[in-house]
Amino acid sequence: MLKRYHILNGDSLKEQFPADLPGDIIVLRECLMDGPVHGKTPDEFYTVRAKFISKLDSDISESAYYDKTVPELEKIPAIPDNSDVTLWFEDDLFCQVNFWFATSLLFQKNIQLFLVRPPHHNRYGFGGLDTAALKVAFKERFTITETGKIAQLWEAYKANDSTNLLQLAGELESKYPFIKNAVQAHIDRQPQGDFPGRPKASLKTIMTELQTNNFGTIFQEFCKRESIYGYGDLQVKRLFDEVVAEGDSG
Structure with missing residues (x-):
């Protein structure tokens, strides 16, 4: 059997x-569409991903990545x-x-x-x-x-x-x-010249149309319009913070 x-x-x-x-x-337990994915060997790859994930999500330490994610990947x-x-x-x-x-x-x-x-x-x-x-x-x-x-x-x-x-x-x-x-x-989603990439451009449009900087409201609308990305709140929040920072410095 x-x-x-x-x-x-x-x-x-x-x-x-x-x-x-x-x-x-x-x-x-990965989000490989976000962050670096290089590494010539599995160990190098895990090191790169553990560092990135721990920075993306403060609730997941590098050791937690090795405890929960790596064993599943190795299966x-x-x-x-x-x-x-x-x-x-x-x-x-x-x-x-x-x-x-x-x-x-x-x-x-x-x-x-x-x-x-x-x-x-x-x-x-x-x-x-x-x-x-x-x-x-x-x-x-x-x-x-x-x-x-x-x-x-x-x-x-x-x-x-x-x-x-x-x-x-x-x-x-x-x-x-x-x-x-x-x-x-x-x-x-790749930036081209003055175009910041589709996700950021969409966030800017949503913020303008809804006249709000409330992340919860913006996140819900982003998920409706850009469901093709499958972004979670952590990915969108990072992009949102970058859009806000760029607006403040512009």
Whole structure:
């Protein structure tokens, strides 16, 4: 019998995950679309990420990253051949970069790899699904056969190679149209000349239109308009603080 694994994009999904779905659960506790992702070896990569995460979130120390995140990451390449592995990831940039990363750790293995996505009509992603709906989503999982190209997306992302990202997204578009949307969102967030990048530009527009500097109000509106990014409050708060500081100094 095949050994089953489920790789989940975060603890919130783990908390609502159907207890009667067989398989070991691995939680990818990362936000790889934010911050540096370089490192020639896993140890170098963990060092870079631990330092960044501890600065991003004061509640997560570098030691906490090594205690809670690294052990889960190390479980992925340790999955044995001839396993049944299901990746649970949404379409936003946050989830997609983690999806590319997870696939890069698995693509050379002799495994059956599947992807589960929430239904299009659900604006809240997996968070809007109850146990029954999650089991339906699992039944509708589809086989990932283009593991090499998806793994290349991670390499192109690490290298900040927009040209290669777009090319790969185009080659994958017929089966994975959501990848191209995420790639374009990533490219759009890069500053160009006087343009601060799409997320900051959107924040400025929201602040002007709503005539407020209240972060809670702005964050809610940003999530509605820019759901493609999948940003959490910590990512948006950092951008918001930068926008405010730039306005004060302008």
